[in-house]
Amino acid sequence: MPLSPRDETPVGTRTPPWTDREGPRGTRWFPVVVVALLQLPGLLIAFFDAAGHPLTAVAMLIAFLSSGLLALGRAHPGPVVVAIAVLCVPAIALTNGPPLSALPLAFAVVGAVVRGARVWAWWTLAAFAVAAPLAAFLLTSRPTSIIRPLILALVLVLLLGVGEALRNRRERFREVSRTLAARREAAAEAERLRIARELHDVLAHSLSQISVQAGVGLHLFDTRPEKARESLEAIKTTSGQALEEVRGVLGFLRSDGYADRSPEPDVSRIPVLVETYRRAGLEVTYENTLPHGASAATGHALYRIVQESLTNAGRHAQAQHVDIRIAEVDGWYVLTIADDGRGRPDDAVTEGKGMLGMRERAELLGGRFGTRATDGGGLTVEARLPARPAEAA
Template sequence: MEDQRGPRPGRRRGRWERRERWEHRERERPRRHGGLPVRSALVVAVVAQAASGWAAHAQTGARPLDVLARLLLLAGPLLLLGREKYPVPVVFGVSAVTLAYLAGGYPYGPVFLAVALAALSAVAAGHRYAAWTAVGLLWAGHLAIAHWLYRWLPPAGDGPAPWEPEAGALAWVVAVFAAAELVRVRRERWARERAERQAAAARRADEERLRIARELHDVLAHSISVINVQAGVGLALLDSDPEQARAALTTIKAAGKEALGEVRQVLEALRTPGAAPRAPAPGLDRLPELVAQAAAAGLAVEVESAGAAGPLPPGTDLAAFRIVQEALTNVVRHSASRTALVRLARVPGALELRVDDAGPATGSDAGGSGTGLTGMRERAGALGGTIEAGPRPDGGFRVVARLPLKETQR
């Protein structure tokens, strides 16, 4: 019973594997033979020399093969050695050698094999008009020799050739060019598909590089900001309040340990691509940790939630966590406000995040890379969401993110 479900993945993989092997052979073959297609030229030479001898015995009235005929039969395959680099000169050269062989009155036979291979190579390389011209000139010369010039060409006493076999010869020419066009089309399609696969692989590599850069930025920017603030507190209170300085150092140690753990996880994923991470990706369930870290840096964070609670898709959960993390990091680094409000709202079809601080901006250089907002926009954009960030009329700053949710995710 015929399977109506279409081609199976195994069959599709088999075709791709066979195509990859063929492309690999096409790339390696010129290297193995110094850039020359020796094997095919040698086969054509052997067949032409052997089969032409048989044709000389079978065809009456043809001129016996002599040294000149043997040299002409060898010249065509020798020219074929350059068909990969110079397809147009080769197809014209082989056609001229073949025409000289026919003008000598030698027997018909596999001498046309070199012409077929030269024409096929020229067409496959995209020079179809040159191939048609060369074979057309050969055809015209053959007609002139067989029907008009035979009086002045060997062998002596030869008569005109019949017209009936010309139809078969014409069909042979059409068949050769049809095969050549088929090879050309398939090569172009495979080259285009290979280029598309390479472009897709390059895009995936670029996307992965950007993802890793965002992860490292978010982890390091947040942790180092906490460390920087606490280091300042510790230095300021080292002599006057040793206990408070000790608490600042404890916060620095915890933030550094967390940053090292997350960076190690990213680096392990780079060393073993495709392996499952040992620790789950952070999500909004770790929002209390962010609040505690912000509190250790001197920022009081209030969290409000609205809408139905429930699990989020891993990608959305990670993006939401990193957006809130980066927004709070920016408050710590760039705002004079010591309070922030985080509001999470589950609305139909989307998760909305809002982070507000009362400001004003400090205006000082916080030493950041300046890519925090860009990273947030990239995270939201990768999910089809949006980010709006800017100053509020009262001097504060607001970040609003909208991350879409599918119906099955709600």
């Protein structure tokens, strides 16, 4: 049974929500709020001292306001990191306290790298490493003032590495998500095909039998009413069996896990199937020389292939006799079904849903399926299934 999306959600590979372009709308304001709260004390101190250092107070105000641009970083990460770097340089150059003015730039650099604007981030940081020390020297005229901007530039380089790690993590998450989505889709498609094959086999066989028995009943209704009654009873039995099998197939579609599921027919049910066609007037010989019972999957495939072949022989090929043999040869279960019907049209096999379904059943178990003309007319169907499907290559 395929895993549900909840069961297959990758764990431990998510990046911070504020770095996602597609994240919740409220998360875009997370870095803005964090940076503003951290910068606010320094801004208040600068304004209290504005009389002595007005330029510093203005520069810190500009750096404080630049944090608002982080809200646009999700949609425009490259331009945002450039704009914030330009706005933060004066405050970084003029202040000597804790480097809180660089916080907007730190968030912008990490966000730009994670969101794919790596070139913007690297070139902006390179320009910052030159412009910030130069601005500090020009604005303060102290040679030692360049040390602090250079240290900040080094810290931002380390943050670039953090951004690269987050970006790689994000890419892994997306790749895992795509892989799991493909697996779920493939599993769902395989399940749809399986259900389609089951429904086709059940309904095609049952409706074919009902049609034949109804024709016999109508033909004998006036002359041999007891035989007509037998045909009606056969129709009742066949329709009941078909309804039971359809319920079993559709039970797999229920999600509560409490559907009543009848056991899938296997090799042990083939004699009952053969007897049904014999009562309908088709001469069928059946020989099973398997030394032991087949596995559930293999037995079910053998049953369905026999069922579809008998339906084709009696309804489409208008055969009078069908010979069915099952044997084990060199680790393979070999199923051979030969009829004396009309055989291949124009010596070419045209695979309808029935033939295609039989081929798919064999190949899903690692086996092979083929048809060939029977000597003297008719068609021979041969399926080779591995005796141990789990070990088949």
